[in-house]
Amino acid sequence: MPAIPTPPSPATAGEGTPVGRRIVLGLAAVGAAGVLGGRTVQDHLARWLAPVQNADPTGLLALFPLGSTFRYYSVTGSVPRKNAGNYTLEIGGLVQSPATYSLTDLQAMPQTELVRDFQCVTGWRVPEVHWSGVRLSDLLDAARPTAQAKAISFGSFDGTYTESLTLEQARRSDVIVALQMLGGPVTHDHGGPVRMCVAPMYGYKSTKWLSSIELTADVVPGYWQQEGNYDVDGWIGESNGRDDEPVG
Ligand SMILES: Nc1nc2c(c(=O)[nH]1)N[C@H]1C(S)=C(S)[C@@H](COP(=O)(O)O)O[C@H]1N2
Ligand SMILES: [Mo]
DSSP: OOOOOOOOTTOSSOSSOOOOHHHHHHHHHHHHHHHHHOHHHHHHHHHHTHHHHHHSOOSGGGGSOOOSOOOOOOSSSOOOOOOTTTOEEEEEESBSSOEEEEHHHHHHSOOEEEEEEEEOTTSOEEEEEEEEEEEHHHHHHHHOBOTTOOEEEEEETTSSOEEEEEHHHHTSTTEEEEEEETTEEOOTTTTOSOEEEETTBOGGGSOSSEEEEEEESSOOOOHHHHHSOOOSSOBTTSSTTOOOOOOO
């Protein structure tokens, strides 16, 4: 079994619930293979492990030497699959023009491309991830927030996950409602068909399976603020007691 590094703070138990012994033993074997195989094998293994990670997201996988690859996280056991036929994004709350967008509506809007490292607060980082999608600020302009609106609450069609941003953070040009990631449509395991990309903040701020954007008067603490004590302001390198290099 490969050496298991101590997880960096603040994540102790990872980002989910415990897994069984069988899975752990299986993962130990996978981890060993990843070490011997190098980057390509590790990417392959990470993709192959996606269903395991989605079904049982302990963050334990973050401890295995999969290299600079994504871990696939979900705080719920199974997430419905959505596509152009049934996907909708609701924008409401403290706005003058609430709206419902289909995937086709979002695809028809101007798309912004970003290339940024993606960093999870548990320590893993994927260099130069390509993203594209609609600037959140464009959707906010269309919704016309009221004078009382000061923050955003994001909802997920996994039924559980929530996150937040201040309105000022949400208007940054590196905060996008992502339709594309890693050179293609956002896959189901990565939170497709539509997820957030809050580029300057730790991964937990980027809600997967995005279903709603609600304007609120105050910041509403999200899932990991309640369950994991993660900072509300998740700037990479300037929060959660970590000193990672910022992503620009
Ligand atoms: N709906 C939902 N969004 C989520 C999460 C989640 O469990 N559920 N995990 C967050 C965390 S902690 C990280 S690091 C990233 C991981 O994105 P990935 O699964 O595409 O690697 O998604 C974030 N968004
Ligand atoms: Mo994360």
